Amino acid sequence: MNYSNPILICDENEEFRALIRDMLTKNGFFHVIEASNSNEAIDIINGKNDFFVLIEAKVLSSEIYLQLESQKNFIVFADVHEEATQILSARLGVSHIMSYPLHSRKLIDKINSLL
Numbered sequence: 001m002n003y004s005n006p007i008l009i010c011d012e013n014e015e016f017r018a019l020i021r022d023m024l025t026k027n028g029f030f031h032v033i034e035a036s037n038s039n040e041a042i043d044i045i046n047g048k049n050d051f052f053v054l055i056e057a058k059v060l061s062s063e064i065y066l067q068l069e070s071q072k073n074f075i076v077f078a079d080v081h082e083e084a085t086q087i088l089s090a091r092l093g094v095s096h097i098m099s100y101p102l103h104s105r106k107l108i109d110k111i112n113s114l115l
Contacts, residue, residue, distance in 0.1 A: 011056040
């Protein structure tokens with residue numbers, strides 16, 4: 001486990017970001033940063049590869065995916081049964097998808113397995 005990597009939460013919903021931030025900090029991840037859209041996320045990441053990114057599928061753009069693709073340190077939140085999510089997964093090759101509802105233990109385990 002590497003708790004020193006910063007974790008970026010990117011989601012339009014401020015309450016959801018706060019919920020995930022609280023869940024992460026309660027589990028020892030203290031360097032948590034938030035972005036409300038993909039442009040903010042791109043500005044924060046800006047070519048750095050030490051971020052672990054949690055991003056909602058609705059805000060995942062091709063541009064940010066290209067930055068994340070080389071890292072493989074990201075999880076996309078999505079409704080896996082939604083057709084748009086399935087298309088996105090196939091088109092971009094996203095393999096790290098977690099579906100709603102999120103469970104804290106599953107999320108923490110998934111992050112730890114990818115770090």
